[in-house]
Amino acid sequence: MDIERGNIEILFQKIHYLDIDGQCGFSKRTDVSVHAYNRIERKLYIWYSEKVFPNMTEDERNNGYLLACEHMKDALGKNPSVFRLITAISQKLLSLDGDEIKCKFDQMLRWREVSFPLGQDIFTCAYLADYDLNSGFETKCFSWIPIIKSDNDRLHNILKKGIAENHFHLAGSTKVFELNWLSLMNKVNDRIHDFKKMRRTFQERSTDPFRDFLKRESFYAECQRAALYRVYLFAVLKRDNYLIEKLKKLLCDLRMGIKPEEIVTEIQDAIMLAKNLYGAKLGETVFDYALEKSIINENSNECRLLAGERKFLYECFKHTVSGLFTDNEKNLFYAYLVIRTDFRGEIIQTNSRVGFANFSNYQDRKEYFIEGKKPYEDELVRLALNESLRKKHMISLEARICPKKNSAMLHSTLKNYESIVRHGTGDEAYDKLIYVLHFPKDFDKPFVHGIPRNDDVRRTSARQARSIAALLAKKMEINKHIKGIDACSSELACRPEVFGQVFRYLSDTLVICNEVWEKAVRTGYKTRNLHTTYHAGEDFFDIADGLRAIDEAMLFCGLKRGSRLGHALALGINPDEYYGFKKYTLMISKQTLIDDIVWLFCKANEFGCQMDSSLKTRLEEEYYDLYEEIFGNSAGDGITPSIYDYYQSWKLRGDHPGLYKLDAEAFNKKITHTELERFDRYQFNDKVDHNLRKNERYRALYHAYHYEKQVRMKGSEITEFKAGQSYSSLIRQIQNHMIRQLVCRGIGIETNPSSNYLIGTIQKYEEHPILRFNARKLRNVDSNMSLSVSVNTDDQGVFDTLLENEYALMALALKKAKDKDSHPLYDQEDIYEWVDYVRRMGMEQIFL
Secondary structure, eight states, rough: OOOOHHHHHHHIIIIIIGBBTOOSSSOOOTOOOOOOOTTTOOOHHHHHHHHHSSTSHHHHHHHHHHHHHHTTOTTTTTTTTTHHHHHHHHHHHEEEEEEEEEEEEGHHHHHHHHHHHHHHHHHHHHHHHHHHHOOOOOOOOOOOOOSOOOHHHHHHHHHHOEEEEEEGGGGGGOOOOHHHHHHHHHHSSSSSHHHHHHSSSSSSOOOOSSSSTSSOOHHHHHHHHHHHHHHHHHHHHHTOOHHHHHHHHHHHHHHHOOOOGGGGHHHHHHHHHHHHBBOOTTBBBOOOOTTTTTGGSSSSTTTTHHHHHHHHHHHHHHHHHHHHHHHHHHHHHHHHHHHHHHHHHHOOOOSSSSHHHHHHHHHTTTTTTTTTOOOHHHHIIIIIIHHHHHHHEEEEEEEEOOOOOHHHHHHHHHHHHHHHHHHHOOHHHHHTEEEEEEEOOOOOOOOOOOOOHHHHHHHHHHHHHHHHHHHHHHOGGGGGGGEEEEESSSSOHHHHGGGGHHHHHHHTTTTTOHHHHHHHHHHOOOOOEEEEEESSSSSSHHHHHHHHHHHHHHHHHHHOOOOOEOOOOOHSOHHHHHHHTTTEEEEHHHHHHHHHHHHHHHHHHTTTOOOOOOHHHHHHHHHHHHHHTTTTTTTTSSSSSOOOHHHHHGGGGGOGGGGGGGGHHHHHHHHHOSSSSSGGGGGSTSSSSSHHOOOOHHHHHHHHHHOOOHHHHHSEEEEEEEEOHHHHHHHHHHHHHHHHHHHHTOOOOEHHHHEEEEHOOOOOOGGGGGGHOOOOTSOOOTTOOOOOOOEBBBTTTTTTTHHHHHHHHHHHHHHHHOOSOOOBBBBBHHHHHHHHHHHHEEEEEEEO
């Protein structure tokens, strides 16, 4: 970690806001001096720097402290200020092109690392404040795009030929932190139920041994304090003496030890007064008092809701430099930024933990403070969709949303989105919007006799699938925007087998609307079935586990030519690096392990892979040991099934498990019987031969997998598995064969670089599997080893990214990549050709 970035982390993330001078009424310890905007408390710095700079000695950390103190001073070596660290790094990373702030292309990777924890607005507003003070200019427009772009004109000219966003979760693609923060800062009372949803914090909480006598406030109280600081500083900026005096009394109460909870009503009264006096109405709602009536004309685009907070930050930064803020007000602003950053870290995944579970925890919080507040919910959609759709070069935007309980609710939701987009951007932009309805996965409930695995998800998705089909059957105009289906959320929760029937049913459903039908009659244009994509191979207990999920998605869910896989990291991640990262030790459930071993063993034989004889023996022994432990005599004939038998039984998992409760006679009738209800006709997976189903041993194994308590209980137990070098080598071979298989089947991959960088085990952007999937234009590749790939954002609000920036980050990472002799690994011309090539593949992946 570079020193400047680390110092910003210490001062704005690690040091607690109550450590800042003037934040509480408790007495100071004599062995600890004051920490403030203009003075870093050395003991606090040294304490936290041990965590931020773990590889430094204490003497080196002391030098870091001295360097931070120097960086706080102005050009004359005077007037130290923590805000100067923000301004200084902004000047190094940002530039102004006309009135548009951009990031210097060569600094994109560093910009991402520096800005992501605190949010870009703190840095961009500090940069503008400094620029305007030096130039005599005054910024009027604060509604710039949510995430700034690079200054690489050549890259942007390539992208202006047309780009497609093929993996865009709607709810996670807005500015979730900013909307939640604005909602909270403008309505801070009666929020206890919202904070109760946040049962625990996801960040490492700031603690130090010097001020442990300070009683910690609740997270809600912390935010109440921030709301008071914000409205007070706003009143100072407006020179509203009445509001200033009213709020000074509340600040005095805090310093006297009064809890924020005891004065929250008075804080809210002051906020309401500010809203009435200064806030601009958007429709019938004043969202933010800082979004003033006086600036709304210059800030009326899709990003309008961001303008108030940005102007507030901009003016505060100017006041800290110009001397218009008192020392106390500068400390209040410092504390406000620290609390704001702390709250951001509970909404945006800024911690360094890997795995989908960590991301999912954040994902669940994205609407906590705006849920049920329709004006904010509409702004969420407006900010997510309209800014992207307005771009001329955005050819298609594929928004992922969850199905609803019934067709009426789904239709109402989609019509609301249509109204927001049409009103904000017009028909041309709306025509670029398509929907993919994604079924959320969820974890299984404890065993209940007679109930199969993941029964709740099966029932819910079946109900939702019928509601989708019912809507499509009405042939309304909205149908032409519904293009496909997906399954999202944690792969560890349930496997593709759970959605097999739903996918087969909906992918065989014709999408017709009257407008398209008339066109078909007139021109011979053919209507389409729903397309399919599936989140697979993103999160896994072992690479074999992720590869099996990809295979299951193809086998059970009927993925075919033109279908796509979301992420598919297991297909391209480097096995040696992955197992090295895991210390070659995997913690995994016994059921998952036996399934992975059987699948890996049999797939290796199918593909003709070379398997080390000792590994082959070990896998067979592991299988028989696990089988006896989990299944015992579940096959019913006293003979342990071979690995091959188990594998054949695994192929039946795409069938509805309820069929396997029938006796042999009734089951065989089901095979030949045509169901009256269309949904039930997809209970059997037509990709699997009926002869497998007629085998009693295979049926018995599949039945035991779902309905025997011992199998479920024993299978859920956790065990340790050691993966060695020969195991890693086999995984590599399987990956290569599966890549060739997907190429031949015409199935593409939706990659999401920043998402995978934050969730997965990838340490650098140039390590992203997209280069394993398709490195044509960059290096020579074997035939049929180049998959169709697209670059996407996934959750651009959660990951603070932009589609153009995803391309820029990959291009810069490739430019910086070095070979073993520290020479550039890729030619720059080849990099731009590759970017253009991937851009075109993204457009070719659009669901028509």
